[in-house]
Amino acid sequence: GAGVSQSPSNKVTEKGKDVELRCDPISGHTALYWYRQRLGQGLEFLIYFQGNSAPDKSGLPSDRFSAERTGESVSTLTIQRTQQEDSAVYLCASSSQGTNTGELFFGEGSRLTVL
Amino acid sequence: DQQVKQNSPSLSVQEGRISILNCDYTNSMFDYFLWYKKYPAEGPTFLISISSIKDKNEDGRFTVFLNKSAKHLSLHIVPSQPGDSAVYFCAARDSGTYKYIFGTGTRLKVLA
Numbered sequence: 469g470a471g472v473s474q475s476p477s478n479k480v481t482e483k484g485k486d487v488e489l490r491c492d493p494i495s496g497h498t499a500l501y502w503y504r505q506r507l508g509q510g511l512e513f514l515i516y517f518q519g520n521s522a523p524d525k526s527g528l529p530s531d532r533f534s535a536e537r538t539g540e541s542v543s544t545l546t547i548q549r550t551q552q553e554d555s556a557v558y559l560c561a562s563s564s565q566g567t568n569t570g571e572l573f574f575g576e577g578s579r580l581t582v583l
Numbered sequence: 584d585q586q587v588k589q590n591s592p593s594l595s596v597q598e599g600r601i602s603i604l605n606c607d608y609t610n611s612m613f614d615y616f617l618w619y620k621k622y623p624a625e626g627p628t629f630l631i632s633i634s635s636i637k638d639k640n641e642d643g644r645f646t647v648f649l650n651k652s653a654k655h656l657s658l659h660i661v662p663s664q665p666g667d668s669a670v671y672f673c674a675a676r677d678s679g680t681y682k683y684i685f686g687t688g689t690r691l692k693v694l695a
Binding site for chain 1: 589616617629683684
């Protein structure tokens, strides 16, 4: 597809289980971002990948969170030993460094519910 | 330390009138400022952006104003329509890191 694709769109899991969320950025976009939006809150930065540079992990809330990106394509966000406070919509976005609008393109998000 | 702030959590406007959403920032290294609209259960949708070298950008009913001396950004929607009711986020891109920082959002309600 032409846009940013995320899967699953919805995930319900039990506390303590691990989850993996996947993001397919727009082809050719070198930058990939993960954000999280908890209920009633703003967009919280998690991690940022730019080409082959070391990722900016400064927003990851704990060491239970990790993310990988294969080259300039798919990224996976992994949450280990999920907690109820991890319940949120996890949003992936990508952008082109050569943009003339600065636009960041978002996927539809993965809604995670931890019971 | 919130680098991008939206101090009004909500705003109600009558249909046909102007909606003005505001945003303040602290970092002088931002090169692009953007506005996104978000409906429940959907990803944010890009509305309009402005480069830091400009002070105004217009696209149809949407105009963004940038006041660099005041470090203030605003989005004007005129005329407002009921379909504009959504949460609006302002965002800024750091020119060195290319990291996008978002405000906490303003919920706009346009009353018919």
